[in-house]
Amino acid sequence: MRALVFNAAFDVTVEEVPDPEIQASTDAVVRVVATCVCGSDLWYYRGVSDRRPGSRIGHEFVGVVEAVGTDVGTVAVGDFVIAPFMYSDGTCPHCLHGVPSSCLHGGFWGTHGNDGGQGEFVRVPLADGTLVVVPGGRPDAALIPHLLALSDVCGTGHHAAVGAGVGPGMTVAVVGDGAVGLSGVLAARRLGAERIIALSRNPARQAVATEFGATDLVEARGPDAVGAVLELTGGVGADATLECVGTGEAMNTAFAIARPGSRVGFVGVPHEVVFPIGIAFDNNVGLGGGLAPVRAYLPELLADVLDGSIEPGRVFDLEVAFDDLPEGYAAMDQRLAIKAMARLA
Amino acid sequence: MRALVFNAAFDVTVEEVPDPEIQASTDAVVRVVATCVCGSDLWYYRGVSDRRPGSRIGHEFVGVVEAVGTDVGTVAVGDFVIAPFMYSDGTCPHCLHGVPSSCLHGGFWGTHGNDGGQGEFVRVPLADGTLVVVPGGRPDAALIPHLLALSDVCGTGHHAAVGAGVGPGMTVAVVGDGAVGLSGVLAARRLGAERIIALSRNPARQAVATEFGATDLVEARGPDAVGAVLELTGGVGADATLECVGTGEAMNTAFAIARPGSRVGFVGVPHEVVFPIGIAFDNNVGLGGGLAPVRAYLPELLADVLDGSIEPGRVFDLEVAFDDLPEGYAAMDQRLAIKAMARLA
Structure with missing residues (x-):
């Protein structure tokens, strides 16, 4: 064969x-x-x-x-x-x-x-x-x-949403606009999220994100993306955050936009990630997910x-x-x- | 004054x-x-x-x-x-x-x-x-x-147990036999844990742990402690793990004894912790807790x-x-x- x-x-x-x-x-x-x-x-x-x-x-x-x-x-x-x-x-x-x-x-x-x-x-x-x-x-x-x-990809996006604790009425942020991130948007909508902020700069991916349920698109990256998400959430942060990339930058962005007391669901295979344990501790932002x-x-x-x-x-x-x-x-x-x-x- | x-x-x-x-x-x-x-x-x-x-x-x-x-x-x-x-x-x-x-x-x-x-x-x-x-x-x-x-201390131990997702009938492991770790034992019992494995080598602390509800005491540290807890749990690991120290060794021990799919609740101020993100990913062991x-x-x-x-x-x-x-x-x-x-x- x-x-x-x-x-x-x-x-x-x-x-x-x-x-x-x-x-x-x-x-x-x-x-x-x-x-x-x-x-x-x-x-x-x-x-x-x-x-x-x-x-x-x-x-x-x-x-x-x-x-x-x-x-x-x-x-x-x-x-x-x-x-x-x-x-x-x-x-x-x-x-x-x-x-x-x-x-x-x-x-x-x-x-x-x-x-x-x-x-x-x-x-x-x-x-x-x-x-x-x-x-x-x-x-x-x-x-x-x-x-x-x-x-x-669908189950992996779902796992990110489950790991992040997505539930009805929540504001959810999704870091990563690959197929898994887009599937995370779909999963968040399926689990009842009211507002879904997708971080994406690519028009084709933005279109799928919107079709899957994203209500807001953030085109920035890194600190600018953090600022944009915090502004969209009145300075509070997202109720659940999906990290669907696996890089250190994505992980840091995810923890920086997560509301204190919320969780980051991660499903991207971690590559050279220095985990932001200080933010996790100070803000009580938990980590869920893993190999789906x-x-x-x-x-x-x-x-x-x-x-x-x-x-x-x-x-x-x-x-x-x-x-x-x-x-x-x-x-x-x-x-x-x-x-x-x-x-x- | x-x-x-x-x-x-x-x-x-x-x-x-x-x-x-x-x-x-x-x-x-x-x-x-x-x-x-x-x-x-x-x-x-x-x-x-x-x-x-x-x-x-x-x-x-x-x-x-x-x-x-x-x-x-x-x-x-x-x-x-x-x-x-x-x-x-x-x-x-x-x-x-x-x-x-x-x-x-x-x-x-x-x-x-x-x-x-x-x-x-x-x-x-x-x-x-x-x-x-x-x-x-x-x-x-x-x-x-x-x-x-x-x-x-009582609320901080409780937060470790909540962060670890302790629930009725679970087997819980507690890393750290300071006042917070002991309070974590108490919290785990209060939340319905069936079996509570306390890692402690100090007789006075062991006595309080037992009084607070510990059912098993492990006197080892590091890899030996990991082996002992895995043996006590039939190789499966703990359903919920409390990390009540804040050192890298304690964090690594906690993640190594946590059952895949479970959570580590951490409340020790992290000092020089290199977070075991690879184990967290591979085993789907989540992190909860933080500043209580x-x-x-x-x-x-x-x-x-x-x-x-x-x-x-x-x-x-x-x-x-x-x-x-x-x-x-x-x-x-x-x-x-x-x-x-x-x-x-």
């Missing part, structure tokens, strides 16, 4: 790799129908974080179950499924506490002999705990992007996609052929696209 | 200072009945943090109202009152959000011309927002330590003291004459006492 492979910074290619097979009785093999590129993929794409040359990549996909091991009970051949960005057993103490991202037996796609999500097929370990079946068989083509977004336990949120978010309440796939503004997915990386790296997807089957 | 003054590291003395007077119509003057030394006083006492020589010190006191300004409405001359460790107006946006420690018009005792709490009298700014009246007039002498503990908004908790904690449900003053294991309060500092510095108090009137 064909799958994307990381060679070096700014160099990912489609290569022929072995077809996956059932290895354990709890495995399934999924024929990928759609996959996409994540903002977090850019860390290694840009050479900021290390990745082994030759490793398989991608961690977001939806598809059709092709085969299941003898111990798989909740998914069957022919089911249309969503895979969260990590696999997990659903039965360990951490999964039972709602944190499948810390599953004792879970792991990441594209590591330790696991297929990446950017390929024609993926062997899925712990299929019962991992995959979520979309009822009704293969969905319309128009629904696929929204289902694919549930694989990571997307699997735990999938059922409730899927229900909202299926009934049309949310359209999280609006973050995809570039669709390419699978063989052109490397161009999707390049477009995202250059900020020419918010998020790129490809359909395969 | 006489009041404690900071001269230099390891040098605090009782000095004659001017009697306070009403300056603003919202002031009260309180005759101090009892005051005490805080673990946070040790930071400047030991020269770890800077403090202006000649400054007044102490931020915990209870007493009787001697005079009130013309605009004071909720406290009257003769009332027995508890002062939280900061003053606040009770009406600004942050006070209304339950964070009087961020009051727009509030401040600390012993700074900017304010009296310290360790003196015979204290001028209290914003008396209506700050002071809490103990109903029934002057209480029995035996009750005074428990009321004095509400000035800071003690005033907000006073009514509910006072009710529990008055009905005998809690006896937070058990943290005082040294009572000295007011003139001997410098010896209280020395005893706490040398860890010969958990917490020292003095009665004045």
Whole structure:
């Protein structure tokens, strides 16, 4: 089969790799129908974080179950499924506490002999705990992007909002206008926020933010952004703040605009973040979030996609052929696209 | 009047200072009945943090109202009152959000011309927002330590427990066996924790921890303490973790023993803490707490003291004459006492 492979910074290619097979009785093999590129993929794409040359990549996909091991009970051949960005057993103490991202037996796609999500097929370990079946068989083509977004970005934005403690009537600020930040706007609206301040300077992203529920746009960065948000909130700060970037500047901005006694929800992989512990202490601004336990949120978010309440796939503004997915990386790296997807089957 | 003054590291003395007077119509003057030394006083006492020589010190006191300004409405001359460790107006946006420690018009005792709490009298700014009246007039002498503990340490331990999200049935770990850590144990029990693991190597402190509700004692520190707590929790970690020290080692220990998806409540003034953001992200361990908004908790904690449900003053294991309060500092510095108090009137 064909799958994307990381060679070096700014160099990912489609290569022929072995077809996956059932290895354990709890495995399934999924024929990928759609996959996409994540903002977090850019860390290694840009050479900021290390990745082994030759490793398989991608961690977001939806598809059709092709085969299941003898111990798989909740998914069957022919089911249309969503895979969260990590696999997990659903039965360990951490999964039972709602944190499948810390599953004792879970792991990441594209590591330790696991297929990446950017390929024609993926062997899925712990299929019962991992995959979520979309009822009704293969969905319309128009629904696929929204289902694919549930694989990571929608649930990650939701996790930022949950981590920040978003609730009805609140004023929420969102730092970061990538696909996760935009999904955070959507999540804040879904959780009842009354006012949503999105920090964005990019017209295309501003448009999606507004469509997702942003009521105010702040085009500044750093101290100017802090001043603008404080002015919008009468000097008080935001009731909940989503940090969806992962840089030190974004974290500092988030803590500076958070109302004393509120929380910052963070979901951006932290890179060279010097945590502003002094502000956190003085202002009683808490920190929530982390590596999003997307699997735990999938059922409730899927229900909202299926009934049309949310359209999280609006973050995809570039669709390419699978063989052109490397161009999707390049477009995202250059900020020419918010998020790129490809359909395969 | 006489009041404690900071001269230099390891040098605090009782000095004659001017009697306070009403300056603003919202002031009260309180005759101090009892005051005490805080673990946070040790930071400047030991020269770890800077403090202006000649400054007044102490931020915990209870007493009787001697005079009130013309605009004071909720406290009257003769009332027995508890002062939280900061003053606040009770009406600004942050006070209304339950964070009087961020009051727009509030401040600390012993700074900017304010009296310290360790003196015979204290001028209290914003008396209506700050002071809490103990109903029934002057209480029995035996009750005074428990009321004095509400000035800071009891509410601060409670804030750590709230910040950590302690709830019924949980397994809670408490890092730090100072008066705040012990108060955190008490708070965790009060909030319904089923199992409370206290990290302490000191027999006197262990005894108070056990009396306050600790079910398990861990005598190790650092990595050994982490191993012990993980072993006690079946490898899962604590459902809620209280960090009551403020050092980097304590913060790292707290995050290492926190169950994925749980929270660390911190109330120790952070000193040279390199925040473990990687663990926080990977394990979804949140951070709550900060400078305790003690005033907000006073009514509910006072009710529990008055009905005998809690006896937070058990943290005082040294009572000295007011003139001997410098010896209280020395005893706490040398860890010969958990917490020292003095009665004045």
